[in-house]
Amino acid sequence: MRALKQLLLPVFIISIYLVVCRFDLVSSYLVPRPQKIAGALLLMLRDGSLAHHIAVSFQRVGKGFLITTGVAVPLALLFYFIPPISRYFLGSLHFLRSIPPLAMVPLLILWFGIGEASKLAIIILASFFPVFLNTLSGLQQVDPKLLEMGRTLELGRGEQIINILLPESLPTVLTGLRLAFGYSWRALIGAEMIAASSGLGYMILDAEELARTDKVYIGILTIGTLGLLLDIVSMKYLQWKFPWMKSEAS
Amino acid sequence: MREITCTPFKGVEVEGLSKSFSLENNRVQALSDITITVERGSFVSIVGYSGCGKTTLLNTVLGLQEPDCGHVRFTGMRGRTAIVFQEPRLVSALTVEKNMALALTHEPDTRKKQRKIDEVLEMLGLTAFRKARPCQLSGGMAQRVALGRALCREPELLLMDEPFGSLDALNRGYLQSELIEIYRKKKITILFVTHDVSEAVLLGNRVLVMEAGSISRDIPIDLEYPRNRSSSDFLSLRDGVLNSILNSNLLCKE
Numbered sequence: 001m002r003a004l005k006q007l008l009l010p011v012f013i014i015s016i017y018l019v020v021c022r023f024d025l026v027s028s029y030l031v032p033r034p035q036k037i038a039g040a041l042l043l044m045l046r047d048g049s050l051a052h053h054i055a056v057s058f059q060r061v062g063k064g065f066l067i068t069t070g071v072a073v074p075l076a077l078l079f080y081f082i083p084p085i086s087r088y089f090l091g092s093l094h095f096l097r098s099i100p101p102l103a104m105v106p107l108l109i110l111w112f113g114i115g116e117a118s119k120l121a122i123i124i125l126a127s128f129f130p131v132f133l134n135t136l137s138g139l140q141q142v143d144p145k146l147l148e149m150g151r152t153l154e155l156g157r158g159e160q161i162i163n164i165l166l167p168e169s170l171p172t173v174l175t176g177l178r179l180a181f182g183y184s185w186r187a188l189i190g191a192e193m194i195a196a197s198s199g200l201g202y203m204i205l206d207a208e209e210l211a212r213t214d215k216v217y218i219g220i221l222t223i224g225t226l227g228l229l230l231d232i233v234s235m236k237y238l239q240w241k242f243p244w245m246k247s248e249a250s
Numbered sequence: 251m252r253e254i255t256c257t258p259f260k261g262v263e264v265e266g267l268s269k270s271f272s273l274e275n276n277r278v279q280a281l282s283d284i285t286i287t288v289e290r291g292s293f294v295s296i297v298g299y300s301g302c303g304k305t306t307l308l309n310t311v312l313g314l315q316e317p318d319c320g321h322v323r324f325t326g327m328r329g330r331t332a333i334v335f336q337e338p339r340l341v342s343a344l345t346v347e348k349n350m351a352l353a354l355t356h357e358p359d360t361r362k363k364q365r366k367i368d369e370v371l372e373m374l375g376l377t378a379f380r381k382a383r384p385c386q387l388s389g390g391m392a393q394r395v396a397l398g399r400a401l402c403r404e405p406e407l408l409l410m411d412e413p414f415g416s417l418d419a420l421n422r423g424y425l426q427s428e429l430i431e432i433y434r435k436k437k438i439t440i441l442f443v444t445h446d447v448s449e450a451v452l453l454g455n456r457v458l459v460m461e462a463g464s465i466s467r468d469i470p471i472d473l474e475y476p477r478n479r480s481s482s483d484f485l486s487l488r489d490g491v492l493n494s495i496l497n498s499n500l501l502c503k504e
Contacts, residue, residue, distance in 0.1 A: 143339075145335070145337070145339055146339055148314065149335070152312060152314065152332070152333050153355065153399075154355075154356065155352070159355055163341065163344075163352055163355070167341055167343030167344060168342065168343060170343060243383070
């Protein structure tokens with residue numbers, strides 16, 4: 001029933017789209033006809049170009065996401081265990097957080113050139129703060145009484161991190177990772193605007209320059225669909241792997 | 251300060267223990283010059299009003315808080331302690347079994363570790379719940395897991411800080427009987443803090459009455475286990491403890 005309710009809005013939009021196309025209410029350049037989009041999609045699936053763009057984009061998001069996690073999680077642990085650090089750096093981090101990653105594009109091109117590095121930097125900038133702030137807040141929310149209990153069991157610092165802090169903060173950390181993945185995916189288009197020759201963002205911009213609105217639609221729908229599927233798959237995986245956080249994560 | 255020594259006396263000696271805290275620019279004396287001896291294998295209940303220093307005494311004996319002066323000495327014992335708090339303090343991400351395994355983190359022999367966990371699960375009737383998570387347990391069940399975790403450490407001294415205080419009467423009665431069984435079987439030394447006088451008399455073979463950071467009365471309870479709450483001996487002992495608490499409170503007010 002819940003799934004049906006969620007389908008109502010897409011079905012409504014598709015119905016309007018079909019009506020607009022059927023009665024030629026809007027120019028076919030602005031809103032391409034379904035058969036044109038389907039034809040282009042089949043062609044792109046057959047020649048493998050869509051799969052190639054998807055693979056390239058995935059690779060970029062994956063790399064950026066891994067670097068973000070590798071930096072943000074240990075940094076949050078450092079901030080948690082050495083609170084004076086927050087006093088020196090948290091203000092600057094909040095300043096950086098309010099800058100949209102796309103505003104950094106000109107500088108990133110100057111610093112890293114037009115290669116992969118600048119694209120990765122945008123993805124990292126977009127995904128860093130959700131991971132860092134959620135991890136820090138997850139750690140800070142762990143009940144100090146649990147740590148006291150750990151001390152009575154003579155658990156060392158490392159044992160407390162592994163057995164109490166990380167498992168207890170996991171739901172919040174995973175929510176941060178999930179958010180970050182969504183942000184990375186969205187930042188991708190901006191990243192691929194920087195002189196890319198492949199990827200879904202490039203595909204959309206290239207289609208725009210060639211006046212192929214059908215391909216623009218395919219690119220947008222692909223990004224949305226993949227984002228949604230990834231979210232559902234990651235959610236299902238987390239619920240299977242960590243059943244106790246079912247209610248919190250959903 | 252905690253010490254471990256060897257003398258003919260076997261048990262825990264608390265000597266001249268004092269502890270104060272600063273609270274909004276005021277100094278609060280939580281413990282003042284407490285001296286008690288707890289013989290190995292005895293069950294000592296500590297009763298008193300809220301804020302009289304019962305929990306601070308347990309925390310200091312456990313080593314969670316450093317005393318201002320005085321010391322705790324374990325004689326003829328290795329000083330292995332465990333505590334059960336008022337709330338179960340279970341790690342929500344871990345199963346019952348894994349929560350118990352936390353107490354055995356330093357046990358290198360995994361088979362021995364598993365055997366110990368199995369034994370405690372069996373003893374507390376938790377075997378069927380070994381894979382359950384804390385959110386799937388009732389309050390009584392969760393507290394039983396906390397007791398199991400403490401027992402996994404094979405403590406010589408078990409400290410219990412109002413462990414059944416938040417449970418309903420049925421669960422409390424059930425756990426009290428279980429605790430007596432465990433005590434009689436294992437002969438662990440137990441320091442049991444409670445504000446329930448009946449519970450103190452039902453469980454302990456000695457009741458210490460605490461008042462404003464010091465021990466005001468030390469009452470032996472010479473009744474056989476299991477005790478009958480409605481027997482005249484039980485009732486007269488309970489009334490005696492209750493009166494001594496009320497009297498010491500009146501004296502303080504005067």
